[in-house]
Amino acid sequence: MNAAKRREIFLRLQAANPHPTTELEYRTPFELLVAVVLSAQATDVSVNAATRQLYPVANTPQALLQLGEEKLRGYIQRIGLYKTKARHVIQLCRILLEQHGGEVPQTREALEALPGVGRKTANVILNTAFGQPTIAVDTHIFxxxxxxxxxxxxxxxxxxxxxxxxxxxxxxxxAHHWLILHGRYVCQARKPKCGQCIIESLCEYKEKVFE
Incomplete structure (x- = not known):
């Protein structure tokens, strides 16, 4: 694929959705961090359902530490791997308070040092919370x-x-948001919706599906 075609792909995605963002609900970098940690191998819908109940009760590192791991489990128990995620969230809250003044760090190294935070999660935080030009690659984008x-x-x-x-x-x-939304709703895994795709004429997939 040449540079002109790549540019046209993003021009079309931009025209269709000029201001894309995550479908996770959040108001602060910390709320986003917790939501992204919870979203591993889970849907944004399930995470949003949990955080709508959780965040009015505890939405800062100090408040979540006071809530405690056991009570946190109760809020997120419908999310996959909730026990491990509850432990990670409590651990990262402690680290944020002890090492970062309760603030979410803005460097990849510091983010990846937090429990439950890998490269993909760090990229999401750097991009969505802090406006850095990173591209997190999840299963949809891959x-x-x-x-x-x-x-x-x-x-x-x-x-x-x-x-x-x-x-x-x-x-x-x-780019991250355009590609993930495109993969989630149009270029789906089992049956891509090629007939509804705004970049179909630029796509080099050889097994396109039209209905």
Whole structure:
């Protein structure tokens, strides 16, 4: 795929959705951090349902520490791996208070040092909370990047590196959101909706599905 085609893909995605953002509900960087940690192997819908109940009760590191791991489990028990996630959230709250003055750090190294935070989560926080031009690669973005020929790679790290190389600078801040939404609602895993796709004519997938 050449640079002109890549640019046109993002121009079309931008025209359709000029101000994309995460579907996770949050008001502060800390609320986003907790939501992203909870969202691993879970849907945004299930996370939002939990945090709508949790955040009015506890939405700061201090408040969550006071709530405690056992009570936190009660709020998130419908989310997959909730016991492990509750432990990670309580641990990261303690670290934020002890090492970062209760604030979410704005560097990859500090974020990845937090329990339950890997490279993908760190990228989401850096991009969505702090406006940095990072691109978090989840299963949707990995699939779309490979399927349409945008940034093919054998693993998420290779795809991320290629996206950072190939996506024009002006689109880097929003690329993650456009691609994840495209993968979630249009370029779906089992049956892509090629007939509804605004970038179908630019896509290099050889097994397109039209109904």
């Amino acid at each position: 699939r779309v990047s490979n399927r349409i020929g945008l940034a093919p790679g054998k693993d998420v790290t290779e795809v991320e590196k290629k996206l950072l190389k190939f996506v024009p600078d002006e689109f880097k801040h929003d």
